[in-house]
Amino acid sequence: MHELSIALSLLDVAAEEAARRGLARVTAVHLKLGLLAGVVPAALRSAFELARADHVLAAAALVIEEVPITIYCPSCAAERPVASFPELVCPDCGTPAARVVHGRELEIVALECE
Secondary structure (H helix, E strand, C coil), X not given: CHXXXXXXXXXXXXXXXXXXXXXXXXXXXXXXXXXXXXXXXXXXXXXXXXXXXXXXXXXXXXXXXXXXXXXXXXXCCXXXXXXXXXXXXXXXXXXXXXXEEECCCEEEEEEEEC
């Protein structure tokens, strides 16, 4: 389960940033998680609960914002959300995606502190 190693890394990065900024107590770690990141949100939540038990951030919660897949369509010259995966085609015109714009994120975006 690679979600456990990800959870441990998230805790370490959050603790380092909190220490660097002189924050006393982190109550939540806010994460953006794209649907193409290869991480199962429920498994990550469970792993985070397990990993934080003996960590300096034992009281911190994990708040996940799931990021939908968005592609760039060269025919429409616009970003479009994708309704289903693995078909990365424009939902308006059916053109295959030129690139994935959003959906691969796995990033800490905020720390909630007291």
